Amino acid sequence: YASEMNASIEEKLVLLEGLRGALEACVDPACQDPAACQFQLLYQPKVDLRSGRLFGVEALIRWQHPEQGLISPLRFIGLAEESGLVVPLGDWVLRTACAQAQAWHAAGLPPLTVSVNVSARQFEDKRLVERVAGALRDSGLAPAALELEVTESAIMRDLARSVETMRELEAMGVSLSIDDFGTGYSSLSALKSFPISRLKIDKSFVRDLAHNPDDQAIAMAVISLGHKLDLRVIAEGVETEQQRDFLRANDCDEMQGYLFSRPVPPGQIAALLAR
Ligand code: C2E
Ligand code: CA
Numbered sequence: 001y002a003s004e005m006n007a008s009i010e011e012k013l014v015l016l017e018g019l020r021g022a023l024e025a026c027v028d029p030a031c032q033d034p035a036a037c038q039f040q041l042l043y044q045p046k047v048d049l050r051s052g053r054l055f056g057v058e059a060l061i062r063w064q065h066p067e068q069g070l071i072s073p074l075r076f077i078g079l080a081e082e083s084g085l086v087v088p089l090g091d092w093v094l095r096t097a098c099a100q101a102q103a104w105h106a107a108g109l110p111p112l113t114v115s116v117n118v119s120a121r122q123f124e125d126k127r128l129v130e131r132v133a134g135a136l137r138d139s140g141l142a143p144a145a146l147e148l149e150v151t152e153s154a155i156m157r158d159l160a161r162s163v164e165t166m167r168e169l170e171a172m173g174v175s176l177s178i179d180d181f182g183t184g185y186s187s188l189s190a191l192k193s194f195p196i197s198r199l200k201i202d203k204s205f206v207r208d209l210a211h212n213p214d215d216q217a218i219a220m221a222v223i224s225l226g227h228k229l230d231l232r233v234i235a236e237g238v239e240t241e242q243q244r245d246f247l248r249a250n251d252c253d254e255m256q257g258y259l260f261s262r263p264v265p266p267g268q269i270a271a272l273l274a275r
């Protein structure tokens with residue numbers, strides 16, 4: 001047991017060292033070779049359920065490890081979070097996503113909002129607002145084209161400060177959405193005070209939506225709560241027509257999931273917009 005534990009600790013340390021090295025290569029201003037960067041962002045379309053229009057994309061990070069191949073964020077975001085590396089890594093994500101969104105705009109694509117995931121540690125970072133302003137300034141992206149996705153648990157860690165951070169971002173013109181809604185706990189009275197524009201129904205409630213009455217009740221409750229608070233409601237993880245039909249029939253606003261598209265490299269977004 002002890003040796004197994006050592007192996008997993010060692011595995012983590014190796015991954016952490018790799019993460020640190022890969023990150024240095026990406027943020028090194030002297031490095032002009034984007035191919036040297038082991039991280040990449042894929043973009044998953046978000047679609048309006050009534051019009052079918054693709055109105056935005058969520059940036060999702062991937063790590064192309066030289067020995068281990070493609071590594072899912074589920075394997076390294078937690079590690080980046082524990083070690084604090086998520087702050088510079090998140091900054092790279094923010095800058096890359098803003099630059100990409102501005103490049104789509106400059107190429108004449110219809111307006112798209114780009115959503116970036118912000119982890120708890122990043123959200124607590126005193127310089128978050130400054131970092132967001134810097135990414136917008138350097139890319140030239142309009143603040144209204146950027147959305148940050150934050151989880152309830154990240155917000156609830158220090159509620160008063162979170163609300164202040166959210167207000168500063170809102171004042172800047174950046175919009176906020178609550179990710180994985182329903183999986184954490186935020187009190188309804190706290191929710192009322194958040195300057196947010198969207199709730200995202202977590203995919204764990206969408207998976208069995210076609211058959212499971214409990215999940216149906218939860219989805220309907222989130223949609224109705226969101227609308228009463230004047231928020232838009234998006235469902236993630238929509239894979240089947242039955243799930244989509246249920247959401248549409250129950251007045252959900254938007255969806256995201258394999259049914260419309262998997263996360264794709266940035267070059268494929270124009271074709272998806274034309275579809
Ligand atoms: P999330 O923010 O809840 O993102 C949704 C996840 O569901 C993504 O997994 C996405 O690829 C996946 N997904 C999308 N559509 C479907 C579908 O129809 N069915 C199923 N089964 N899954 C679907 P991914 O890309 O592996 O990301 C996992 C998590 O890692 C994300 O969950 C997010 O919490 C985190 N993450 C990803 N990129 C970043 C990043 O740049 N920064 C931070 N801080 N976290 C990130
Ligand atoms: Ca998300």
Ligand code: CA
Binds near residue numbers: 115147178198200234
């Ligand atoms: Ca969102």
Ligand code: CA
Binds near residue numbers: 179180202203236
């Ligand atoms: Ca989720």
